[in-house]
Amino acid sequence: MENTYxxxxxxxxxxxQLLDEIVATNNVHKLYLLVHPTMLQKAKQQFAIDGLFNNQWEFIPGDITEEGLGLSKELRHNLQRSVTHVFHLAAIYDLSVKEKVAHQVNVVGTRNVNRFVEGVHSLKRYTYFSTAFVSGDREGAIFETELIRDQQFKNHYERSKYEAEVLALETKQNVPTTIIRPGIVRGHSKTGVTTKFDGVYFYLNMLERFRQLRLRSVPLIVKGSVNGNFVPVDYVVQAAVYLSHHEKGIGKTYHLTDPHPYTMEEVYTxxxxxxxxxxxxxxxLSRFAGRSLNAVLERYFRVSSEALSYHEIDATCDSSQAVRDLSGSGITCPDFKETLAPMASYYKDHRQDQLKYIT
Known part of the structure; x- marks a missing residue:
């Protein structure tokens, strides 16, 4: 049966990457892509590069921060009569984002999308993309069934995504909803392709600077038993699309994180x-590893101070529910060690591309 997205x-x-996976694994009738008007030209250029398919898609200029998503009443109602699946990924992903902007885009935007979703006549699934870091400063095992636990937050990004997921939980009472909580997404496990050298790539930024400095030894500046929370984009999209089309995914929240994570020290090594x-x-240099080194890392090694705080929270995202519901699908998170070669090779080939760095 054909679906409209x-x-x-x-x-x-x-x-x-999600669009590629949907088209490859599902019978698509139509794909509507909501794009902010200021990003429309860029989206069209990117779409041409992706080369997904020809006449089954349509760009819809709109704004999630506006009531009704900035769409005309007629267009909105037409969409609500035809759409079967909604994937809400639009958000501000910036650890240093200002509070007002984070709230407007991530919280108000999600509220507006939720209202649109609740008016969809033949909705089969609403998939909301959250983040594993809605757990804030909690430590220990974090379970997929948990959300509101009096946690504090390291930045406005985390808080706004937490508040947005609370809204998604409320919507779950009315419509078939699946909540996806990815870890820190990295490049494709087989090709190494990524658009930004952030997250785990901050380590590669440091190592590249050490290479340029021609250091005889690489200093061990990442120490301790805190687990990394890095997951390849292909696993995230494959798992999310599968769980968003299978009945077992209705009403559930999934940690799409590495079920067998390495420590940050092991990842760095x-x-x-x-x-x-x-x-x-x-x-x-190893003696100064920790907070006293943060300013140096931020200035000379392209590591943001906000990102460094994630090396200090000793938390493990339990993904038992995701692993169980993906059982039999053939979709598993690859071992980090097995994906190192394409990651390092892609970084080496594109390290001069300034557009891939956070500024």
């Missing part, structure tokens, strides 16, 4: 060995 957040990296072919060692 309404998707927010194009032309982000995750949404582009493996990347150093893959990229520089050197095992990090304790040096004079």
């Amino acid at each position: 309404f998707i927010t957040g194009y032309s982000g990296f995750l949404s582009g 493996m990347l150093s060995e893959a990229y520089l072919h050197k095992t990090p060692k304790k040096t004079l």
